[in-house]
Amino acid sequence: MTRPGGRHTQPVQHEDGQRNVVVHRDPPTAHGHQHGAGPVPIGAAARWVVVTVLSLAVAAVAIGLAVLWPSAAGEHPIPIQFRSADGGAMRTDTATVVAQARAECQNPMTGVAVDAPQSLGVAPVVDGPCYATTVRLDSGADKGRFVLLQVPTNRAQSGDGPGQPRLDPATADNPAPGQPTLRVDNTIRVSAVPGIDGSLRYSFFDFARGPAIIVWAILFLVAIVVVAAWKGLRSIIGLVFAFAVLGVFTLPSILSGHSPVAVAITSSALILIVVLYLAHGVSMRTSAALLGTLVSLLFAGVLSWLAIRTMDIAGLSGDQAMNLQLYSGTISMTGLLLAGFIIGALGVLNDVTITQASATFELAAAGEPSRLATFRAAMRVGRDHIASTVYTLVFAYAGSALPLLLLFSVAAQPFGSLVTTDQVAIELARAFVGGIAIALSVPLTTAVAAALVTISPRDGAVPAGR
Incomplete structure (x- = not known):
């Protein structure tokens, strides 16, 4: 006999006299997926479109x-802030802080390389207005010699005259704003500038962060590889x-006079194509x-152009932008x-x-x-992702x-005026x-992925390209 749904039943007599019913399903039809005979084939059209x-x-x-x-038409001139007195590239050497004392400022031996620290003439003074810091050069033409660096404190810049800052006892002995805090055994970089007599004069340039950066880079690599295994290594x-x-294409191309927007789009697309397939493998999922x-990135480009135009953002509020404008007015x-x-x-996209x-x-x-059900379920995940990513x-x-926000908080200006400044408007x-691009990328990517999966109503789904 036949039951609803196309199933046929047939009684079976067992030796104990009990009767069981065996259910037979209809043979698969031409549209076998309607009865779970096999997986629905991947959408060939969607695959070929992608x-x-x-x-x-x-x-x-x-x-x-x-x-x-980028063209190979000669070298670019060195910016003024990175140029030495002779017009060439600034030279820097490494040095180690070996001694430090409070002393008077304006020591004539400051920056001069000598063979012995005693030749620097440092006379310690209690509560002196400067830190007299003796460093040993570890590289360069004067390797092994000693140099005196003077760091003024807040005490050196205070006074009772009009317009001079008042001395705060709590910060009187701190280095003045913009001055480094040096301690014994610090490794630093000093700039070497040729003097009139041909000898080199040294001054503080920056801290030598190479070893610390290497350690943190190793920790970063280990953490990524241990947790993400081969995928983590491929992502690195x-x-x-x-x-x-x-470094090889984007920056040199912009310096060669090409459109920054065209260079950015080309660079971003190249990075995405290589990085995604390298980290996640070649598949329909990737x-x-x-x-x-890629499509969301194009949207982001259009949105960025509209935001810059409608907000009248000039991008000249930062020091780096001003220096670059002075260096090359063609960019x-x-x-x-x-x-x-x-x-x-x-990154966020x-x-x-x-x-x-x-x-x-x-x-x-x-x-x-179904693909529609898959899309709806994935969008529920995507909405949570949008909320957290924003x-x-x-x-x-x-x-x-x-x-910048801290400065604005004490500027005694209306909030509406502060948030509309060029620096804040950029951020x-x-x-x-970024938020709008994320919101657009979620349904777009989900729709593309849902069109590419293979659906099997009886046995579940088998994703294509896995």
């Missing part, structure tokens, strides 16, 4: 590299590739994330600002899109009955602008553009 679009993107990146490749290789692109990221600061927006959106693509494929594999984005920019525009 492959075609990504192939065109790769071709466009190749053309962009060929057109925008991709990160090295990304910095290589910035291709969905890549396509979503468009607006274009450079826009390029920074585009490159800055790479990559994070969101790869997570969405993975979530979509895993949800399909867990047994979602916080990350905004607070990251707020943290980088914390010194707000970054956050706004």
Whole structure:
């Protein structure tokens, strides 16, 4: 006999007289997926659309590299702040702090290399207005010799005259603003400037952070590789590739006079294509994330242009921007600002899109009955991701602008005037553009990934390209 749903039942007589019923399912129809006979084939059209679009993107990146490749027309002049007295590149040597004492300022031996510390003529003075710091040169032409560096304290810059800062006892012995805090055994870098007589004069340049940076880099590598295994190692290789692109192509191309926006888009696309496939493997899952990221990056570029135009952002409020404008007036600061927006959106967009693509494929594999159901389930994950990422984005920019915010908090100016200044507007525009790009990337990437999964109503889903 036949029961509803196309199932046939047949009584079976056992030796104990009991009757059981065996249920027979109908044979698979021409549309076998309607009865769970097999998985629904991947959408061939969606697959070929993705492959075609990504192939065109790769071709466009190749053309962009060929057109925008930096020219080899001589070296660029050295900026003034990095130029030595003779017009060449600034020379720096390493040195170690060997002694320190409070003393009077304006010692005539400051910056002169001598064979013995006693030749520096340091006379300790209790509560002296300067720190007399003796350093031993560890490299350069005067290696092994000693140099005196003087660091003024707040006491040296205070006074009772009009316009002079009052002395605060709590900070009187601290180095003056902009001066380094040096201690014995510190390793530093000193700049070497040729004097009139040909001898070198030395002054503090920066701290030597090489060993500390190497240690932290090793800890970073170990943490990533231990937790993420081979994927983590591939992501580190991709990160090295990304910095290589910035150093070999992006920066030289902009200095050669090419459009910063075109260079940024080409660089970002190249980095995304290589890094995503390197870290996550060649698959439909990765291709969905890549396509979503590339399209979202284009949206971010358009949004950045609109934000800069509508907010009238000049990008000249920072010291680096002003120095660059003085160095090369041919570089468009607006274009450079826009390029920074585009490159800055790479990381957060990559994070969101790869997570969405993975979530979509895993949800399909867990047994979602259709692509629409898979899309809806993945979007629920995506909404949570958007909410958390927006916080990350905004607070990251707020943290980088914390010194500026502290200055504004005591500026005694209306809040509306402060948040509309060029410096704050840049950070707000970054956050706004990044947030909108994230919100657009989630449904876009999810839709692409949902179109690429393979659905099996009976046995669950098997993601394509795994």
